[in-house]
Amino acid sequence: ENILAVLGGRPLDYLVINHMEPDHCGNIETIVRMFPKVTVVGNKKTFEFFKQYYSLDISQNALVVKEGDTINLGQHTLKFHMAPMVHWPEVMFTIEQKNGILFSADAFGSFGAHPGTIFADETDYDRTFLDETRRYYANIVGRYGSQVQTVLKRLPLESITMICPLHGPIWRKDIQYILDKYALWSTYTPEQNGVVLVYASMYGNTENAMNALANKLAERGIPDLRMYDVSKTHPSYIISDIWKYSHIVLASPTYNMHLYFPMESLLREMAALNVQNRSVALLGNHTWSSAAIKLMSGLLGTMKDIRFIGEPLDIHSSLKAEQEKELDALADAITQSYITHV
Ligand SMILES: Cc1cc2nc3c(=O)[nH]c(=O)nc-3n(C[C@H](O)[C@H](O)[C@H](O)COP(=O)(O)O)c2cc1C
Numbered sequence: 001e002n003i004l005a006v007l008g009g010r011p012l013d014y015l016v017i018n019h020m021e022p023d024h025c026g027n028i029e030t031i032v033r034m035f036p037k038v039t040v041v042g043n044k045k046t047f048e049f050f051k052q053y054y055s056l057d058i059s060q061n062a063l064v065v066k067e068g069d070t071i072n073l074g075q076h077t078l079k080f081h082m083a084p085m086v087h088w089p090e091v092m093f094t095i096e097q098k099n100g101i102l103f104s105a106d107a108f109g110s111f112g113a114h115p116g117t118i119f120a121d122e123t124d125y126d127r128t129f130l131d132e133t134r135r136y137y138a139n140i141v142g143r144y145g146s147q148v149q150t151v152l153k154r155l156p157l158e159s160i161t162m163i164c165p166l167h168g169p170i171w172r173k174d175i176q177y178i179l180d181k182y183a184l185w186s187t188y189t190p191e192q193n194g195v196v197l198v199y200a201s202m203y204g205n206t207e208n209a210m211n212a213l214a215n216k217l218a219e220r221g222i223p224d225l226r227m228y229d230v231s232k233t234h235p236s237y238i239i240s241d242i243w244k245y246s247h248i249v250l251a252s253p254t255y256n257m258h259l260y261f262p263m264e265s266l267l268r269e270m271a272a273l274n275v276q277n278r279s280v281a282l283l284g285n286h287t288w289s290s291a292a293i294k295l296m297s298g299l300l301g302t303m304k305d306i307r308f309i310g311e312p313l314d315i316h317s318s319l320k321a322e323q324e325k326e327l328d329a330l331a332d333a334i335t336q337s338y339i340t341h342v
Pocket residue numbers: 200201202203204205206207253254255256257258285286287288289290316317318
C-alpha cells in the first residue's frame with residue numbers, strides 16, 4: 001500500500017535488496033508479482049539466499065552487482081558496496097551519490113518502534129534509542145567487529161549526509177555521533193568505566209554475596225554498578241551492558257558439577273559474540289564440591305583479552321564473617337582496576 005501510494009500509478013523500476021534476512025525481504029515475491037518488469041538488484045549471494053527462502057523464479061528480473069558497481073537512475077546514481085558479515089554474508093550497502101545517502105542495511109540500526117518521528121535528531125536519542133541501538137549492535141552484529149571495521153574504513157564517510165538503516169531512526173545530523181559509537185563497539189572498546197555484576201542463585205546466598213560485594217564497591221566510590229540476576233533478565237540486555245562497561249563480575253553456584261545453566265548459557269553467548277577486552281572478577285558458591293569458578297574461568301579463557309582481577313572467591317553455601325576479608329580483598333582489587341582503567 002505504501003509503495004503504491006508513493007508511486008501514484010507509475011510502475012516500479014528497481015528494487016534493491018541490501019539484506020536478505022526475512023524481517024526485510026518478506027514482500028519481495030509480492031512486489032515482483034505486482035510489478036513483473038521490476039529489476040531486482042542484489043549480489044550473487046543475495047539471489048542464492050532468495051532461492052533458499054522463496055520459490056518464485058526471479059532470474060529474469062535479477063541484476064547482479066559487485067563491489068563498486070553503479071546504476072544510473074537519471075537524477076540519482078546508486079553505488080553498491082559489499083558489507084559481508086555486517087550481520088549476514090550477502091549484506092551490501094547502497095550509496096545514493098548525488099545527496100550522499102547511505103542505505104546501511106542492519107548497520108546503525110536499533111530495536112524499538114519509531115516514536116512518531118523517523119529522524120534521530122527529532123528524538124531524545126540518548127534516552128530513547130541509545131541503549132536499544134547498543135543492544136541491537138551487540139547481539140546482532142557484535143560477533144563481526146572486524147568486518148564492521150573493514151567496511152567502515154572502505155566507505156567514503158566524509159561524503160555521507162544521511163544514514164538510512166533498516167531498523168530504527170534515520171541519521172541526518174551529527175552523524176559522527178553514531179560513527180563514534182560504532183568505532184568503539186566494533187573494536188570491543190568499553191564506552192565507559194563501570195561494573196556489571198551478574199549472578200545466578202537458587203536459594204539467595206550467591207545473590208547475597210553479590211549484594212555484599214556491590215555495597216563494598218559503592219563504599220569504595222564506584223558509582224556505576226549494574227546488577228543482574230541471570231535467570232530473570234533476558235541475556236541480550238546483560239550482553240548490551242557488557243558491551244558498554246569496562247568491568248564484569250560473575251557469580252554462580254556449582255550445579256551438578258556444572259555451572260548453573262543460565263550462567264553457562266550467558267558465557268557461551270558472550271564467547272559466540274566475541275566479547276573481549278574486559279576485566280573480570282569471579283565468585284563461586286558450592287556445598288560439597290566446587291566446579292563453578294573453574295568452569296567460568298575456562299569459558300572466559302576462550303575469549304580474547306580477558307583480564308582476571310583479584311583472587312576468585314569461593315563461598316561455602318553462604319557468606320560467613322570469616323570470608324569478609326576475602327570479599328574486601330576482591331572489592332579492593334576491582335576498585336584498583338577500575339581506577340587505573342583508562
Ligand atoms: C540441583 C542442584 C545441584 C547441585 N549440585 C551441586 C554440586 O554439584 N556441587 C556442590 O557443591 N553443590 C551443589 N549444589 C548446591 C549448591 O551449589 C549450593 O546450595 C549453593 O550454595 C546454592 O547457592 P544459592 O543459595 O545462591 O542458590 C546443588 C544444588 C542443586 C539445587
